[in-house]
Amino acid sequence: MDLIGQAAWEGLLIVLSWPNILIPVAGTLLAMTFSILPGLSGAALMALMVPLTYQWAPVPVLLLFGALVGGATFMGSATAILFNIPGTAPNAATMLDGYPLAQAGQAKTALGCSAAASALGSSFGIFVLLLLIPVVGALVMLFGPAENLMLAIWGLAMIVTVIRGSVLKGLAVALFGLLLSFVGFDPRTSELRYTLDTLYLQDGLSLVPVFLGIFAVAEVIDLMVSGRSTISGSTRLEQLTGSATAGVRSVLRHFGLFLKSSVIGTIVGVIPGVGGTAAAFVAYGEAARSAGPGGTFGRGDIRGVIAPEAANDAKDGGALLPALAFGIPGSAGTAILIGVLALHGIRPGEELMTTQLPLAFVLIWSLFLSNWMTSLVGLSLVGPLSRLTVVPTHRVVLPILVLAAAGAFAYQGRIGDVWLTFGFGVAGYGMKRFGWPRVAFIIAFVLGPMFELNLHLTLSLQRLGRIQFWSRPVVIALGILLVSTVWLRRDRVAAAIRYPKEGPDRTPGRGRPSAGPDARGSGDR
Amino acid sequence: MTTPRGPSEDLPDPLRDPDGGIVLTRREALAGMLLGWLLTGARGADAVSGYARRPACDRLRGKTVRWLVGYSPGGGYDAYSRLLEPVLERELEARIVVHNLPGAAGLVAARTLASSAPDGRTLGILDGPGLLLANRRGLAGAPDLENDLMPLARIARLHPMLVTSGDGGIKTIDGLIERARSGPLVAGITGTFSQNFVNCAVSAYLFGLEIRFVAGFPGSTEVMLALARGDVDYATADADSVREEVASGRLAPILHLSRMPPASGSRLDGVPHLAGDAGVATRRPEIFALGGPHLREVAEGLVAFTSLGRLLVGPRGLDPGLAPCIKQALGRALDHPEFRASAARARRSLDTASAPEVEREVAQASAAVAALLPIVEDAARRIG
Numbered sequence: 001m002d003l004i005g006q007a008a009w010e011g012l013l014i015v016l017s018w019p020n021i022l023i024p025v026a027g028t029l030l031a032m033t034f035s036i037l038p039g040l041s042g043a044a045l046m047a048l049m050v051p052l053t054y055q056w057a058p059v060p061v062l063l064l065f066g067a068l069v070g071g072a073t074f075m076g077s078a079t080a081i082l083f084n085i086p087g088t089a090p091n092a093a094t095m096l097d098g099y100p101l102a103q104a105g106q107a108k109t110a111l112g113c114s115a116a117a118s119a120l121g122s123s124f125g126i127f128v129l130l131l132l133i134p135v136v137g138a139l140v141m142l143f144g145p146a147e148n149l150m151l152a153i154w155g156l157a158m159i160v161t162v163i164r165g166s167v168l169k170g171l172a173v174a175l176f177g178l179l180l181s182f183v184g185f186d187p188r189t190s191e192l193r194y195t196l197d198t199l200y201l202q203d204g205l206s207l208v209p210v211f212l213g214i215f216a217v218a219e220v221i222d223l224m225v226s227g228r229s230t231i232s233g234s235t236r237l238e239q240l241t242g243s244a245t246a247g248v249r250s251v252l253r254h255f256g257l258f259l260k261s262s263v264i265g266t267i268v269g270v271i272p273g274v275g276g277t278a279a280a281f282v283a284y285g286e287a288a289r290s291a292g293p294g295g296t297f298g299r300g301d302i303r304g305v306i307a308p309e310a311a312n313d314a315k316d317g318g319a320l321l322p323a324l325a326f327g328i329p330g331s332a333g334t335a336i337l338i339g340v341l342a343l344h345g346i347r348p349g350e351e352l353m354t355t356q357l358p359l360a361f362v363l364i365w366s367l368f369l370s371n372w373m374t375s376l377v378g379l380s381l382v383g384p385l386s387r388l389t390v391v392p393t394h395r396v397v398l399p400i401l402v403l404a405a406a407g408a409f410a411y412q413g414r415i416g417d418v419w420l421t422f423g424f425g426v427a428g429y430g431m432k433r434f435g436w437p438r439v440a441f442i443i444a445f446v447l448g449p450m451f452e453l454n455l456h457l458t459l460s461l462q463r464l465g466r467i468q469f470w471s472r473p474v475v476i477a478l479g480i481l482l483v484s485t486v487w488l489r490r491d492r493v494a495a496a497i498r499y500p501k502e503g504p505d506r507t508p509g510r511g512r513p514s515a516g517p518d519a520r521g522s523g524d525r
Numbered sequence: 526m527t528t529p530r531g532p533s534e535d536l537p538d539p540l541r542d543p544d545g546g547i548v549l550t551r552r553e554a555l556a557g558m559l560l561g562w563l564l565t566g567a568r569g570a571d572a573v574s575g576y577a578r579r580p581a582c583d584r585l586r587g588k589t590v591r592w593l594v595g596y597s598p599g600g601g602y603d604a605y606s607r608l609l610e611p612v613l614e615r616e617l618e619a620r621i622v623v624h625n626l627p628g629a630a631g632l633v634a635a636r637t638l639a640s641s642a643p644d645g646r647t648l649g650i651l652d653g654p655g656l657l658l659a660n661r662r663g664l665a666g667a668p669d670l671e672n673d674l675m676p677l678a679r680i681a682r683l684h685p686m687l688v689t690s691g692d693g694g695i696k697t698i699d700g701l702i703e704r705a706r707s708g709p710l711v712a713g714i715t716g717t718f719s720q721n722f723v724n725c726a727v728s729a730y731l732f733g734l735e736i737r738f739v740a741g742f743p744g745s746t747e748v749m750l751a752l753a754r755g756d757v758d759y760a761t762a763d764a765d766s767v768r769e770e771v772a773s774g775r776l777a778p779i780l781h782l783s784r785m786p787p788a789s790g791s792r793l794d795g796v797p798h799l800a801g802d803a804g805v806a807t808r809r810p811e812i813f814a815l816g817g818p819h820l821r822e823v824a825e826g827l828v829a830f831t832s833l834g835r836l837l838v839g840p841r842g843l844d845p846g847l848a849p850c851i852k853q854a855l856g857r858a859l860d861h862p863e864f865r866a867s868a869a870r871a872r873r874s875l876d877t878a879s880a881p882e883v884e885r886e887v888a889q890a891s892a893a894v895a896a897l898l899p900i901v902e903d904a905a906r907r908i909g
Contacts, residue, residue, distance in 0.1 A: 050603075141754055187741040189908065190716040192665075199636070199666045202629040327769065339600060343871045347769060412627075453741055460739045464711055466756050 003357065004133065011361025014059060015369065023060050024067035028370040031071025032377065035087045046336040050343070058344045059362060065340055066366025069316055069333045070122060074378035077114040077309060082107060082231070082388050083400050085216040085407070089207045090276035090312040092446075093284040095215055096162070096439055097297060097304025102231060104300050105241050107386040112247025113305045115375040115382070117258060120251060121310035122371035124262035125269065125317025126364055133353065136270075136325045143271045145457035146469050150478035151268070152451035155278060156444060157485045158285020162297055163437040170440040173431065177441040180205055181448025188456045200416045207277065209408045209417040210424050210445060214438055216404045217425025222432060223393050231389045231396065244382040250302045251310075257287055257303055258310050265311030269318025276315045277446050283311030285443070289485050298439065316367060324348055324360050337363075582850040585619040585645050592623045593638050593649030595631030602631075602650050604873055605680050605835060612864040616854040631655060632666050639668035643675075643842040645851055650680065653833030654720055654890065661894045662718060674838045675848065676887055678855045679878040682834035684764035685724050686796070687780040688771075690752045698780045698797060698805065701759060702732055702812060709735040713748040713757035716740055717905045720831065721748070724761040724782055726904035727827045727897055728799075731806075733814025738908050749776065764793060765874050780805070784828055800828040823900070826893030833890045834876065836883060852880045 014020060034045045046068045053061050076087025081098035094114065101110040132139060156174070163170035183194045184204030195201035223231070251258055261283040268279035287307035288297040297304050316333070323334040327348035338348055346352060352360050388396070408421040431438050461467045469475060592610065596602045603625060610621045626634040634649060635656050641647035653676075659667035668674055689695040695704050704710065712725040717740055729736045739757055742748045748760045749767065753775055761782070770776040771793060778793055784801035786793060797805045805812065806824035813820050837855055839848075858864055859877040868875050878886070 140750065144751065144754055144756060185716070187716060187743075189740070189905070190718045197665055199629050199633055202632070202666075339604070343604060345870065345872060453743060456741045457739060460737075460741075461756055464737055464739070466711060466739075 004130065007357035008130070008361050008365075010358040012365050014358065014362050015063065015365040020059070020063055023063040024366040024369050025373065027064045027067030027366075028071035028373045029377075031068050031370070032075050032374055035071075035075040046333060046340070050336065050340055053340065053344075056344070058346055058359065061340060061344050062346075062359060062363040063366045065337055066363040067370040069337065070313075070367045070370035071374050074115055074118055074374045077118065078111060078378065078381075078385055079403075081110045081114060081305070082385060083216060083396070083403075084219040085400065085404060086208075086211050088276075089211060090280040090308070090315075092207075092211045092215070092277065092442060093280035093308035093312075094305055096284065096308075097299070097301050099215075099219070100298070100300035101242075101302065101305070102386075102389050105389070106300070107242070107389045108244050108382050109242030109247040109250065109302065110305050111382045111385055112244030112379060113250050113302055114247070114309045115244070115378040116248040116251040117261075117306045117309035118313045118378075119372050119375035120258060121262045121265060121313035122316055123368065124259070124310070125266050125314035126368050127317070128263075128266045128314075129317040129321050129364065132270075132321055133325070136321045139270055140322050140326065142474055144467070144472075145454045145461060146467055146472055147474040147478065148271065148450060149454035149458045150475050150482065151271075151278075151282070152447045152454060154478050154482045154485065155282045155285060155447045156451065157482050158282065158289060159440045159443050161289040161485060162285055162443070163440050165435045165437060169435060170437045173436050173438070174440040174444040177444030178448045178451070180210075181445045182452060187449075187453045200414070204449075205420065205445075206411060206417060207446065208411040209420040211442070212404045212408050213421040213424025213426075214428035214431070214442065216400060217422060218428025218432055218438075220397050220400050220404075221425060221429040224397060225429075228393060230391060230393060244379055247302070247382075248379075251306055254303055254306055257290070258306055260290075261287065261307040261310040262314035265314030266318035268311070269315035270321050276312045278450060279311045279315045280308035281443050281446055283307040285485075286481075313371060316371075317364075320364065320367070324363075325353055582617055582619070582645060582847055582854065584844075584847060585617050585851075587619065588646060589620045589622055590617065590645065591641075591647045592621050593634045593647065594623060594625045595634030595649075595651055596625070596627050601873070602652070602835065604871060605868075606650055608867045608871060608873065609680070609858055609864060612861045613854065613858040616858045616861075617851070629666065630659075632659060632664070635668050635674070636666050638838060639673040639840055641840050643840045643844055645839065645843060645847045648677070648837065648839045648851070650835055650837055653679075653836045653887070654723075654830055657830070657833065657887075657890055657894055658718060658720075658723065661891075661898055670836075670838075670887055671891055673841050675841050675843050676836050676838050676883040677848075677852050677880050678837045678859060679834050679876065679883045679886075680837055680859060681874055682832050682876040683720075685720070685761050685782045685831050686764050686778050686793075687724075687728060687759055687782070688749075688752065688762045688767065688776045688778050689759045690755060691770075691774040691777045692753070693755065693758070693777070695758065696777045696779065698732075699812065701779060702734065704758070705732075705734040705736075709737050710758045711756075712736050712738050713742055713751045713760045714738055714740050715742050715744060715748065717908055718901070721745065721761045722904070723897065723901050724827070724831060725759075726901050727823065728761075728780070728782065729904070730900045731799075731813055731815060731820070731823055731827075738904070740908055752776065768793075782827060782831055784832070800824045822896065826896050829886065829889045829893040830897060833886055836887075855880075 015024065031045055046065060049064065049068065053064065056064075076091040077094050077098065079085040079087045080091040080095040081102050084095050084099040086092040086095055098110045098114065101107065159170060159174050160167065181204070183201055184192070185202065186193055192202060264283045264286060265276075265279045268282065269276075284297075284304060284307050287303050291297060291301070291303060319334045323338055325348065327338050341348060341352075346356065346359060404421055404425075405418050408417040409415065411417055428438055430436075431441070458467070458469065462469055470479075592606055594602050594606050603623070606623050610623055614621050626637060628634070631652050635651050638647060638649045638651070651674075653670065656667060657670050660669050670676070687698070687701070689701065695701050701710070710729075712729070714722040714725055716722065717738075722738070722740070725736065725738070728734075739751070742751060745762060745766065748757070749762065749770065751757045752760050759779075762776070764771075764778070764781065767776055771778055778796045781793075781796055781798035782800075783798050784804065786796060786798050800806055800821075804824070806820055810816060810820060815823065839851065843851070856879050859875075865875065
């Protein structure tokens with residue numbers, strides 16, 4: 001532990017020394033600016049910066065990339081809360097309650113909450129990273145296909161807890177989401193499915209255009225059709241309620257939820273190939289589950305902002321663990337990071353975790369600094385950002401559409417993604433208008449590939465006698481969570497059978513927030 | 526022009542190369558394009574004005590050449606391209622714009638290359654074995670390496686080998702064969718018709734191993750983890766990518782699928798290789814299920830296929846007045862000390878070859894695929 005402490009101190013001194021400190025600061029500001037454009041995440045910015053740093057020394061590279069990993073989070077949440085546009089894919093879960101809060105005039109609270117949950121979540125992830133360095137190998141080995149399958153099923157089961165309205169409609173769109181997530185190569189046989197013989201669909205439908213369409217574009221259509229004067233319904237700033245301070249306090253008030261979400265984010269981060277989007281949705285679903293029937297999730301519940309934000313940021317610390325210790329990427333960002341380290345002669349593994357440990361801490365402290373800086377800058381921007389919710393509708397509609405189209409195109413540089421965005425926009429509006437819960441579709445679409453892949457692998461390994469599914473402790477633990485998820489919402493399942501058209505939550509007045517957006521017809525989530 | 530390899534160490538290619546899973550989504554396409562433009566915008570002027578004039582392709586002098594990469598920035602193909610870019614710019618006296626065009630496991634870039642004008646303004650790098658197999662399987666949109674594209678040089682090869690868990694009981698190829706006698710072996714692969722599937726399927730055919738595949742691991746990293754957990758018995762891996770795991774004893778290499786072992790100085794020393802005069806197919810034919818010429822044919826065919834490597838290509842029909850000049854410029858760039866030093870610093874192994882040699886190898890690999898495809902398809906049917 002002495003070695004770790006000494007290395008941590010050396011790393012901190014390197015980060016804080018002049019002019020080194022300028023690099024993470026510049027990197028953070030760059031990442032914040034960059035992430036305003038939806039679809040371009042921190043990982044995309046990192047990829048962009050890789051060739052620029054070929055000739056750099058290792059320390060500045062670590063300083064820069066640590067900042068890029070952590071700096072792209074808040075602005076993605078801000079656009080999710082203000083315009084229903086996820087700056088990055090994991091921010092999609094934040095939209096589910098963040099945007100309704102903005103519609104209810106509480107954008108400041110949501111933004112303050114997001115900034116606080118982000119900073120504290122990332123700190124939690126880094127703290128866990130430090131604690132788990134000695135046991136990271138065992139932790140990585142605990143999660144195989146069976147555990148990932150249970151995690152995916154648990155996430156899918158969350159659909160029951162987060163949807164409002166008809167459960168049957170929710171399950172129907174969830175199945176449709178699953179179906180669309182299977183477009184592209186069959187992971188087992190490598191055969192193409194549902195691609196209409198086009199190269200465009202060979203890699204499947206991309207998350208970002210689907211998110212942008214089904215939420216951002218759909219919301220713009222709704223804004224135009226409903227004739228609402230502004231996003232918040234208020235025309236004057238004074239009419240907005242809530243504050244950044246209230247948002248920060250809400251994280252402290254729900255500290256247990258924050259911790260739980262951070263743990264989920266960190267664990268999901270450690271597991272290779274799962275990613276922040278799944279972490280955010282699983283944490284969101286667990287928050288909704290634990291809130292019980294009295295929760296107002298989907299209609300402006302502040303806990304629906306805390307959970308995904310904490311999980312998404314805690315994931316970064318978790319993902320660094322296997323990346324630094326074994327060169328196993330836990331997320332897209334860490335995959336690029338490993339490549340960059342390799343280019344500069346830094347080899348993840350035993351050497352980096354022992355003799356080169358100060359270098360690892362340069363990266364960790366840079367990530368820490370950038371997470372806090374992003375949130376502090378974000379908090380200072382809460383006032384100006386919240387003004388955007390009182391801008392007249394006719395002035396925000398076009399910029400949002402342009403931003404959505406630009407984000408869709410920038411994601412992979414394909415014009416087809418722009419058309420896909422608008423197609424899903426129309427579909428999303430239809431789902432909203434007729435009460436087909438979009439969140440059920442999105443959760444299934446996000447978790448579908450993880451579910452399918454691990455189902456195949458688990459069945460193969462079970463059939464060959466290589467694993468005993470129910471003898472694995474993590475599978476059992478996740479199984480208990482799965483059963484409790486369904487049991488706690490058994491009323492909704494029963495209601496779906498008894499009243500297929502309307503679930504119990506449709507009953508007026510039940511579980512609704514005082515300032516929620518339901519009156520404006522947003523209760524379809 | 527086969528040259529000695531540079532540093533043989535390499536690190537895992539975390540972004541999706543042919544044997545790996547997609548860890549990163551393809552959003553970097555535009556980013557890479559923008560960055561390439563920014564970078565070359567700065568360097569292009571130097572390229573044209575700052576160096577002594579060399580024999581150059583007149584029609585390309587001062588022009589922009591689009592360099593297509595079928596994978597995301599930060600991965601192996603991108604790294605090789607960006608390391609080569611400044612040197613090639615000087616050799617061609619043209620501006621090189623690296624354009625990442627990921628999609629369909631590199632097929633989007635390959636198809637774009639094949640359909641671009643043969644005026645030397647569009648060149649690129651691609652995965653030779655992957656494209657060859659995709660085309661021979663009749664995958665939609667996969668161009669023919671021999672008829673639609675023109676190989677110009679090779680920059681590097683993969684060094685596949687059979688590996689087992691370092692903690693398991695199988696440490697040699699004889700051990701693997703012995704273990705197969707007590708029941709079917711389980712091999713971990715990313716997907717059917719991936720290169721690691723071809724390697725496992727054909728090696729099983731050669732040794733007469735009864736195997737079961739567990740297919741669908743997202744990437745080679747996950748396959749190695751499954752191996753370490755004991756979920757599968759063996760797999761194939763690129764020697765450069767798993768050098769660390771081999772050095773630490775977490776993985777046990779048992780057979781190089783090559784004509785000679787890769788660079789020495791590690792625990793890879795002493796591991797037998799499959800083909801060539803000193804390979805086990807020649808020296809120890811008794812351990813194979815096959816015999817005679819067919820054994821040599823399949824073993825050499827597998828090696829010819831896997832060792833095709835990362836190729837630098839242009840569209841077929843490249844202007845005859847231009848093609849020799851581009852090939853020479855590429856040859857000079859690949860041999861340039863500056864490029865070799867950059868590759869060494871970046872720990873990218875090199876195994877370069879000139880156009881005639883690559884064309885010969887493509888023809889050999891193409892014939893090999895024809896012989897291997899029935900074996901591979903039969904194995905695939907047994908998975909399905």
